[in-house]
Amino acid sequence: MDPNIGEELYKVMDALVALRLDLECDPEIPGETLVLSAEKARDACDAIESATESIKHLAATFGDDAPGEDPLH
Amino acid sequence: MRPRTAAGFRSSVLSRVAGTDLASVVFKDFAMDDAATRLRVFVVEDSPIILKRLVAAIEEAGAELAGHSDSAPGAIAALASVPTDVVIIDIQLRSGTGFDVLRALQDMTPGRSTIKIVLTNHPGSAYRERSFQLGATMFYDKSSESRQAIEFVHQLAARRRMAGKVSRNVEASRSNHLRMPESNNRRS
Numbered sequence: 016m017d018p019n020i021g022e023e024l025y026k027v028m029d030a031l032v033a034l035r036l037d038l039e040c041d042p043e044i045p046g047e048t049l050v051l052s053a054e055k056a057r058d059a060c061d062a063i064e065s066a067t068e069s070i071k072h073l074a075a076t077f078g079d080d081a082p083g084e085d086p087l088h
Numbered sequence: 089m090r091p092r093t094a095a096g097f098r099s100s101v102l103s104r105v106a107g108t109d110l111a112s113v114v115f116k117d118f119a120m121d122d123a124a125t126r127l128r129v130f131v132v133e134d135s136p137i138i139l140k141r142l143v144a145a146i147e148e149a150g151a152e153l154a155g156h157s158d159s160a161p162g163a164i165a166a167l168a169s170v171p172t173d174v175v176i177i178d179i180q181l182r183s184g185t186g187f188d189v190l191r192a193l194q195d196m197t198p199g200r201s202t203i204k205i206v207l208t209n210h211p212g213s214a215y216r217e218r219s220f221q222l223g224a225t226m227f228y229d230k231s232s233e234s235r236q237a238i239e240f241v242h243q244l245a246a247r248r249r250m251a252g253k254v255s256r257n258v259e260a261s262r263s264n265h266l267r268m269p270e271s272n273n274r275r276s
Contacts, residue, residue, distance in 0.1 A: 025135075025180060025209055026135070028209050028230070028231055029135040029137060029138050029209070029230075030137060031231070032138060032209075032230050032231055032234055033135075033137040033138055033140075033141050035234070035235075036141045036145075036234055036235065036238075037141070040235075041235060058137075058140070058141075061137065062137050065137055
């Protein structure tokens with residue numbers, strides 16, 4: 016695998032792990048518990064942005080936006 | 089999911105500690121001299137967003153961030169001089185790998201007794217076995233077991249606090265005992 020692709024994939028994974036921690040995805044926390052402060056929500060948004068950026072790079076690497084072709088999406 | 093431990097450790101210890109916290113077993117080898125200080129945790133992680141969560145978790149646990157590095161050479165250099173009880177180690181780093189860090193810790197006198205927690209997105213058996221061969225205490229899959237790794241650090245920090253209280257109580261008792269004859273004399 017292209018090392019850059021691997022690196023981007025791991026960035027996506029790290030972002031998802033961070034998001035999971037921010038969201039306190041713990042089955043033992045009671046259902047009615049509020050878990051996301053504004054600060055954690057901002058951190059979660061940063062994680063989503065990081066993952067999105069990495070996915071964009073991956074999409075570009077896979078030639079989704081190759082010049083001369085009609086965009087697929 | 090139960091955290092993974094070194095093969096020998098797993099067979100000899102986990103069966104004995106069913107129903108107790110694993111931290112108490114891991115922590116029992118810590119020197120009581122350290123009991124007066126907060127748990128010191130060093131983080132070797134190249135992802136800023138994961139580092140941020142780990143640092144927050146360490147602070148929430150009442151532990152102290154001993155330092156952090158995003159590369160193996162940086163971590164090895166720092167760990168040679170920074171007193172550390174626990175090291176959280178990612179395998180894939182900006183430069184070098186977590187295996188380099190584990191290997192270096194084996195050669196450091198204080199490093200051998202440091203609790204080494206591997207937290208990685210490479211959960212395969214080859215990575216796990218290599219980590220344990222190089223002295224890892226615990227091995228967690230970052231994508232599914234980060235919460236457990238954090239919980240383990242919380243347990244260790246709680247054990248350290250408990251050890252600190254015991255140590256202070258022993259010290260206080262000793263001081264009272266030493267003062268007792270003098271105060272008795274004064275009364276008589």
